[in-house]
Amino acid sequence: MEAVIKNKGRKQARVQMNWKDRLFDISIYGVAIMMIIMIVYPLWFIIIASFSNPGDVSSGNVWFWPKEWKLAGYIELLKNESIWRGYLNTIIYTLVGTVIGLCVNIPAGFALSRPNLPGKNWITTFYIIPMFFTGGLIPTYLVVKNFGMLDTFWVLVLPFSVSAFNIIIARTFFKNSIPEELWEAAQMDGCGTIRYFFTMVLPLSKAILAVIGLWTAVGIWNSWFDAMIYISNENLQPLQLILRRLLIMNESLFEMASGDLASELRQLSDMMKYAAIVVSTLPIMMLYPFLQKYFNQGIMIGSVKE
Incomplete structure (x- = not known):
């Protein structure tokens, strides 16, 4: 009976640790994704702004894709x-x-x-x-x-x-x-x-x-x-x-x-x-x-x- 209780306690502890590990991994991946967006988006914005109408860029209408393509x-x-x-x-x-x-x-x-x-x-x-x-x-x-x-x-x-x-x-x-x-x-x-x-x-x-x-x-x-x-x-x-x-x-x-x-x-x-x-x-x-x-x-x- 004691052995069964100990095994059950170990399983619960393992499940609890796995939950903490998953939460930690999610947090790390979330921070990494946010940092990637902060680095990549300004570069992407420069590229799409170079093909956009300057009026659309200055008015804030260009976010992810040019409203009007210009070369x-x-x-x-x-x-x-x-x-x-x-x-x-x-x-x-x-x-x-x-x-x-x-x-x-x-x-x-x-x-x-x-x-x-x-x-x-x-x-x-x-x-x-x-x-x-x-x-x-x-x-x-x-x-x-x-x-x-x-x-x-x-x-x-x-x-x-x-x-x-x-x-x-x-x-x-x-x-x-x-x-x-x-x-x-x-x-x-x-x-x-x-x-x-x-x-x-x-x-x-x-x-x-x-x-x-x-x-x-x-x-x-x-x-x-x-x-x-x-x-x-x-x-x-x-x-x-x-x-x-x-x-x-x-x-x-x-x-x-x-x-x-x-x-x-x-x-x-x-x-x-x-x-x-x-x-x-x-x-x-x-x-x-x-x-x-x-x-x-x-x-x-x-x-x-x-």
């Missing part, structure tokens, strides 16, 4: 030849700058992860200090000018290719994710440091390569301030700077106009703003689904463990 913003934006030239420049800057960034930061992170590196603490301090203190815009401009890189292709990919943050992330990843026993086994087979890095370490570091590569690519793709400071040649300007100039130009035309013309220019300017956001962000956002699987491994292992 005037995209047509006006893409008929400008400088947009296509800026697109090509930005793609080249991003590809070349990402490759250079990986070639600079990944080996530096690996070198700092070696326990027998002479002066490792001093070198690490040398990298960390610029993360908090910089020389300022004017000294940087003078350095770039003295190297003869003003109004050149390389000014957007070489001077700022070193990232102390990426180096620290890569160092921590190598330190915590690549076992030291692998290096000892490689030494027994007569493998040197360089060969070990290229043949054994890099194939095991796809996660951190993807993460740092994407961070570098996004930074270069979205950069416009450096181009505004160092590039005056319109043939070398990236997409973001050209879009900024076009939007400012449209705002100036709108301020000078009056009456019905001002209203039309205002609507066209609003549509071009939304279209410019989509045109400038959609290509780089398409990379995220292909690299998302590397993010947890690359960031969590590379930065949390220490």
Whole structure:
């Protein structure tokens, strides 16, 4: 009889625990869904607003789908030849700058992860200090000018290719994710440091390569301030700077106009703003689904463990 009562009590406790677990799971999924909506909906709204009548958008009639499809913003934006030239420049800057960034930061992170590196603490301090203190815009401009890189292709990919943050992330990843026993086994087979890095370490570091590569690519793709400071040649300007100039130009035309013309220019300017956001962000956002699987491994292992 006592055994039956104990079994019944265990079943009731199990049912109660299962109910609590289900409630906890429902709460977690509910919060996750709300966060996804909060992140995804603004992006979706920008897309549908770029195809909508600006009057419907400003009056709050557009929520999930355009009331009236319009392509005037995209047509006006893409008929400008400088947009296509800026697109090509930005793609080249991003590809070349990402490759250079990986070639600079990944080996530096690996070198700092070696326990027998002479002066490792001093070198690490040398990298960390610029993360908090910089020389300022004017000294940087003078350095770039003295190297003869003003109004050149390389000014957007070489001077700022070193990232102390990426180096620290890569160092921590190598330190915590690549076992030291692998290096000892490689030494027994007569493998040197360089060969070990290229043949054994890099194939095991796809996660951190993807993460740092994407961070570098996004930074270069979205950069416009450096181009505004160092590039005056319109043939070398990236997409973001050209879009900024076009939007400012449209705002100036709108301020000078009056009456019905001002209203039309205002609507066209609003549509071009939304279209410019989509045109400038959609290509780089398409990379995220292909690299998302590397993010947890690359960031969590590379930065949390220490």
